[in-house]
Amino acid sequence: MKNVLKILAVGMTVFFLSSCGETSDDQLVVYSGRSQALVNPLVEDFKEQTGIDIEVRYGNDAELLAVMSEEGDQSPADIYWANTTGALANASQQGKLVALPDSLTSKPASYTSSSGEWIPVTVRFRTLAYNTDAIDKEDLPTSVMDLATMDEFEGRVGWTPTYSSFYDFITTMRLLEGEDTAKQWLEGMKALNPKSYSSNTPMVQAVAAGEIDIALTNHYYILRMLEGGAEGEYEDHEEYGESGPDSNADIATYHFETGDVGNLALVTGAAQLKTANDAKKVQRFLSFLLSQQAQEFAAQSVHEYPVIRGVELPGYMLNAEDALELSPEYDYEQLKQLEGTLNLLREAGLI
Known part of the structure; x- marks a missing residue:
């Protein structure tokens, strides 16, 4: 290190x-x-x-x-x-x-x-973005852990395995669910042939465009697509194009069950x-x-x-109190345990 x-x-x-x-x-x-x-x-x-x-x-x-x-x-x-x-x-x-x-x-x-x-x-929250034209939210899993077993999404899933928030997500999964479970989840996700993105904005755009059906992301990237603003991307038209945000874009936020690591704060x-x-x-x-x-x-x-x-x-x-309720409780200091996560991602061939 x-x-x-x-x-x-x-x-x-x-x-x-x-x-x-x-x-x-x-x-x-x-x-x-x-x-x-x-x-x-x-x-x-x-x-x-x-x-x-x-x-x-x-x-x-x-x-x-x-x-x-x-x-x-x-x-x-x-x-x-x-x-x-x-x-x-x-x-x-x-x-x-x-x-x-x-x-x-x-x-x-x-x-x-x-x-x-x-x-x-x-605070940002992990969430699932989905294409509203292609997916009925009733068909989405109650836990992010079950996503890795859903063959119907093969080739239609997006993720950002080299992004810092994804590292924090996997680190917390390791701590809450166990090292072996986290490894199995990564292997299951790889078997779905997901599309990897270097950052969240193009991935969210791909969901809205129908290039993929679902994507693991942070909540605010979806809101940027729908409402604009945020971190210079819309203002400079570099990520969203000259048309800017679109409140009618075919994309929405899906929350997993309360306490699920897929809703991580x-x-x-x-x-x-x-x-x-x-x-x-x-x-x-x-x-x-x-x-x-x-x-x-x-x-x-x-x-x-x-x-x-x-x-x-x-x-x-979403109301702040309701958003917090969705996330599992964990000690934020534990996210310093990054090396184990990086080793796991290396073993999976993701970094």
């Missing part, structure tokens, strides 16, 4: 050198695994409200962890804003994070960290790094991410679920 991180770091060094100059001691530096379309508006609002300058450096979670490992104690980073709690748990395990005060960790209503070293920021979060220069400023920014303003922006613009109470959701989103 250390070798992988070093390799990733080489590529990221070029990126950082091209995007950053010298960092002022008065400036907060955020390493963000979240996209610019979500992060930039919130950062600009925070800067305007507080006068605190912030520089954001972007990359995926693995790349950012690699860079921080290479930089060591000399890292300019103050905050790590991660796309997955698995990455935060790994950063904690590597001794990169500090314990946060109760004034911060008590703000979220749920999805909290057992380590106390990071705060949840938003996946949490994004942020943490203060040990290399931070000004803890007060860092914690002020983390507190802002848990504010009504920031949480409503995430829900309204990115279709992700808030982690505090009292946030108004768009009418097309």
